[in-house]
Amino acid sequence: MNNLQRPQKYMDKEIAELESFIKSDIDARELKRAIAVRMAISGNIYHEISLTLGVSNFFIGYWKKQFKTKGIEGIKLGHKGSKGYLTALQNTEVIEWLKNKEYWNLDELVTYLEQKFGVIYKLKQSYYELFDWAKISWKKTQKTNPKFDKELVKKRRKKLTIFYLKTRLV
Incomplete structure (x- = not known):
């Protein structure tokens, strides 16, 4: 059964449900899915939808089918981490x-x-x-x-001081 054969009241109900979902705070991927489905249900041509949203015809058909079978849950993100x-x-x-x-x-x-x-x-x-x-x-x-040894540090400082003084005088 295509959109032309479905009663208008069902289409209006689905569109209202999608509108409510779109207005809620959702992920951008869910938003794109919902808008594509809403446009498809409203009777827009898949080619126009794909050009408008930058998605494929398969994307539109797939998410429309998910919506028809599972409702809003079908277009929500499945993986929650x-x-x-x-x-x-x-x-x-x-x-x-x-x-x-x-x-x-x-x-x-x-x-x-x-x-x-x-x-x-x-x-x-x-x-x-x-x-x-x-x-x-x-x-x-x-x-x-643990490697710190005060005596070794004193010797090293003395060596460096002598070296510094010698190079400075040259």
Whole structure:
């Protein structure tokens, strides 16, 4: 059954439903789908719609069919992203835990997350992001440089001072 055979009241109802959806705060891709479907239902020629919206005839037909079979849900975006491992509250708790520590260690964070929340990330980058959100450099694990030797520094400074003085006099 094409648009010409359908009663006008059904077309008006569908168009009103699409208009309401278009006026709501939606993603640009959903908006383009809804406008294409509304124009098609209103009787516009696919070629005109494709030129106006910059889409293919297949795009118009596909989303019109989705709308006819599933309604507005058919033209909405299907993928909503993956669910995070930690909730916002748990994230905040981990960040506070990190901020209250004097020293930080990646292995300690991994153990804490596993024991407290049962979360094990596949990539180390996820742990590094937690450090970053807590405004902590994850490499900052010791108060002082273990390689620092005051005597070596004094000798090196003395050598550099002598070198500087010699090159300055030349």
